[in-house]
Amino acid sequence: MGGTFDDLSLMIGKYPxxxxxxxxxxxxxxxxxxxxxxLQFPKSFREFLRRYGRxxxxxxxxxxxEQHLIDLTQSSCIKNTLLERKLKDFPKSHVVxxxxxxxxxxxxxxxxxxxxxxxxxxNWISGAKFVNQPNEVIxxxxxxxxxxxxxxxxxxxxRRKS
Numbered sequence: 001m002g003g004t005f006d007d008l009s010l011m012i013g014k015y016p017x018x019x020x021x022x023x024x025x026x027x028x029x030x031x032x033x034x035x036x037x038x039l040q041f042p043k044s045f046r047e048f049l050r051r052y053g054r055x056x057x058x059x060x061x062x063x064x065x066e067q068h069l070i071d072l073t074q075s076s077c078i079k080n081t082l083l084e085r086k087l088k089d090f091p092k093s094h095v096v097x098x099x100x101x102x103x104x105x106x107x108x109x110x111x112x113x114x115x116x117x118x119x120x121x122x123n124w125i126s127g128a129k130f131v132n133q134p135n136e137v138i139x140x141x142x143x144x145x146x147x148x149x150x151x152x153x154x155x156x157x158x159r160r161k162s
Contacts, residue, residue, distance in 0.1 A: 030050070
């Protein structure tokens, strides 16, 4: 289904008390993160970082960046990616953007498959060998992933309220 950043703003605006973000980061910070990870982020992830930095909304935590260079927070895409790289077989082209909380399953940007400045979001099982990875495409772009997940969470939240 997907959407745009305007769609995302409208959705998260419905429950502003459920939003936690520290604010966006600048282009230099984004470039520093890309240099640390030795890759380039897709266009929509860069826009997410500029607008939000990182985002926690109705129980979903989308990893990103904060203003300081050394990201030691739990919701840092740098920290989580570097931790996974220490484990066997984690591709250098992947960036951890979301932890499902279910049996080590992570969602990652697959920057090795960049097309039109976007890349797919794939799943990865932390600690599993490469040959055992599902590597299933969850979404074709970061913005589609983000909007779809927020939409689903918002629907669950509203059902619980009624």
